[in-house]
Amino acid sequence: MAADKDMRAQDAKGHRARLRARLLADPAGLLDHELVEYLLALAIPRQDTKPLAKALLREFGGLPGLLNADPDALARVAGMGETSAAAIRIAHATAIRLVQARTREAPILSNWQALADYLHADMAHDMVERFRVLHLNTRNMLVRDEVMARGTIDEAAVHVREVIKRALEVGSAALILVHNHPSGDPSPSRADIDITRTIVAAGKPLNIAVHDHLIVGLNGQVSLRAKGLI
Secondary structure (H helix, E strand, C coil): CHHHHHHHHHHHHHHHHHHHHHHHHCHHHCCHHHHHHHHHHHHCCCCCCHHHHHHHHHHHCCHHHHHCCCHHHHHCCCCCCHHHHHHHHHHHHHHHHHHHHHCCCCCHHHCHHHHHHHHHHHHCCCCCCEEEEEEECCCCCEEEEEEEEECCCCCCCCCHHHHHHHHHHHCCCEEEEEEECCCCCCCCCHHHHHHHHHHHHHHHHHCCEEEEEEEEECCEEEECCCCCCC
């Protein structure tokens, strides 16, 4: 029995070495479960992490859902502990920082696709609604990206006074409002339109423009300005 255990350990070690070599040579060639398997192996070095990787991808419907999963949801999967959950979260945080960096390379209005990619990666899979404000300077460069409110699955309390106060504090010349719809449908509600118009009206006498309000969902993004709603 001890010999069988040693053989399994050697097989696992060899498999992991081959996976590492493939990762270093051609990371794009790895399957999703292999990426997750190797990530988990760094957190759980003495365990065959392939079954757990496949179970996680099934549970969360694929790699995007897994990387966006909250720690409590990860912990409910058998075999996951705090260290392995942290490994998943750090991979997600690193990916978000990478796409976020592209939004700072040029004025937002001429770099719209980079912004759309960043917002989708960061918000589309959220199961809790978040309202964030992107603060731009006079050159329309992104200077701050702040979450102003977190809500339940179907509402987020947005305080217009706080949005404008914060814009004055950081010297914003313009704002882009963003929030997600956990339902997946980015269609604007009446409340979405009303809060946008209220913020536009509050910022206007202070020379704070509102360029847009973007709604992010799994099924895409909607621009209120493009729809003629502001």
